[in-house]
Amino acid sequence: MPSSPLLFAGIEAGGTKFVCAVGTGPNDLRAFTRFPTTTPAETLARVIEFLDAAQRQHGALSAIGVAAFGPLDPNPASPTYGFITTTPKPGWAHTDFVGTLRQHVAIPIAFDTDVNGAGLGEWRWGAARGLDTFIYLTIGTGIGGGGMVRGRLLHGLMHPEMGHILLRRDPQRDPFPGICPYHGDCLEGLASGPAIARRWGQKAALLPPDHPAWDLEADYLAQALHTFICTLSPQRIILGGGVMHQTHLFPRIRARVQRSLNAYIQSPALLEHMEDYIVPPGLGDRAGVLGAIALAERAFRQTSNVKRKTSDHGAWTFEKD
Numbered sequence: 354m355p356s357s358p359l360l361f362a363g364i365e366a367g368g369t370k371f372v373c374a375v376g377t378g379p380n381d382l383r384a385f386t387r388f389p390t391t392t393p394a395e396t397l398a399r400v401i402e403f404l405d406a407a408q409r410q411h412g413a414l415s416a417i418g419v420a421a422f423g424p425l426d427p428n429p430a431s432p433t434y435g436f437i438t439t440t441p442k443p444g445w446a447h448t449d450f451v452g453t454l455r456q457h458v459a460i461p462i463a464f465d466t467d468v469n470g471a472g473l474g475e476w477r478w479g480a481a482r483g484l485d486t487f488i489y490l491t492i493g494t495g496i497g498g499g500g501m502v503r504g505r506l507l508h509g510l511m512h513p514e515m516g517h518i519l520l521r522r523d524p525q526r527d528p529f530p531g532i533c534p535y536h537g538d539c540l541e542g543l544a545s546g547p548a549i550a551r552r553w554g555q556k557a558a559l560l561p562p563d564h565p566a567w568d569l570e571a572d573y574l575a576q577a578l579h580t581f582i583c584t585l586s587p588q589r590i591i592l593g594g595g596v597m598h599q600t601h602l603f604p605r606i607r608a609r610v611q612r613s614l615n616a617y618i619q620s621p622a623l624l625e626h627m628e629d630y631i632v633p634p635g636l637g638d639r640a641g642v643l644g645a646i647a648l649a650e651r652a653f654r655q656t657s658n659v660k661r662k663t664s665d666h667g668a669w670t671f672e673k674d
């Protein structure tokens with residue numbers, strides 16, 4: 354029986370922009386668009402328009418993956434599954450994201466955090482291939498973390514909120530009280546792009562590499578990674594998001610994590626191969642939307658009785674009964 358690569362849609366739903374794509378993987382994206390995040394009604398209408406146009410042009414989609422900002426409800430057994438829940442983003446609290454899409458499409462829809470999505474994409478095609486326990490952190494407008502433990506995406510009561518852990522802040526060195534509306538000087542409150550901009554009165558992207566902002570930033574991120582390494586024992590840590598475009602942060606963070614762990618954890622990954630341990634996303638800025646496609650692919654595989662799968666130019670092809 355002939356088989357052809359199945360088409361999936363990925364929706365990366367960010368607080369400032371949405372990125373949507375249709376394809377089978379990194380080397381085969383057939384439709385792509387991005388637009389600003391406005392009201393839920395207007396933004397989701399644009400998503401549906403994109404899906405309709407893509408299906409008309411490229412054929413039927415097999416599943417949709419949504420990787421969204423949160424907090425959100427990723428638990429299929431919950432009455433508010435598929436909702437963005439308590440977000441402070443104006444207009445978006447308690448938005449029934451999946452329910453709105455379901456009114457228009459009858460294919461499987463996967464719904465997870467942006468960082469679990471990006472983590473799954475990195476596992477499928479990027480820097481986490483072959484691993485079963487790793488984290489993906491984004492350092493952008495907010496800070497969030499996701500990934501896998503023993504091959505399962507990180508869920509739980511809701512989902513981890515790694516951006517809101519508490520750090521040690523020396524008020525002599527850094528009197529800035531932080532910008533998190535809930536916690537003040539949590540990780541996101543101190544080290545997100547907007548926190549850097551507010552503290553220094555200048556957009557993060559415009560601060561030169563020798564500005565003291567970056568040593569402080571590396572200190573905070575290294576403190577956070579110390580905590581995550583000690584709690585989850587990840588085999589690798591992937592750092593994405595706009596702030597990490599400052600690539601000089603990578604060696605600074607690695608050195609600080611090593612100093613801070615102080616050879617307590619006796620693994621060659623931490624003692625000798627830090628450049629392979631704390632890394633940028635293999636998929637670059639496409640990690641988010643490709644991750645959403647990976648969520649779709651996984652949802653399809655879980656809900657259909659797939660008999661055999663073969664890898665074909667990096668894409669999965671499925672032969673069904």
Ligand code: ADP
Binds near residue numbers: 595598
């Ligand atoms: P989002 O988190 O909204 O999905 P990004 O990951 O692109 O999007 O993060 C945007 C944040 O990253 C902004 O606060 C911006 O200031 C910061 N940022 C973007 N580019 C850079 C850069 N080159 N250097 C430092 N910070 C940057």
Ligand code: ZN
Binds near residue numbers: 534536537
């Ligand atoms: Zn916080």
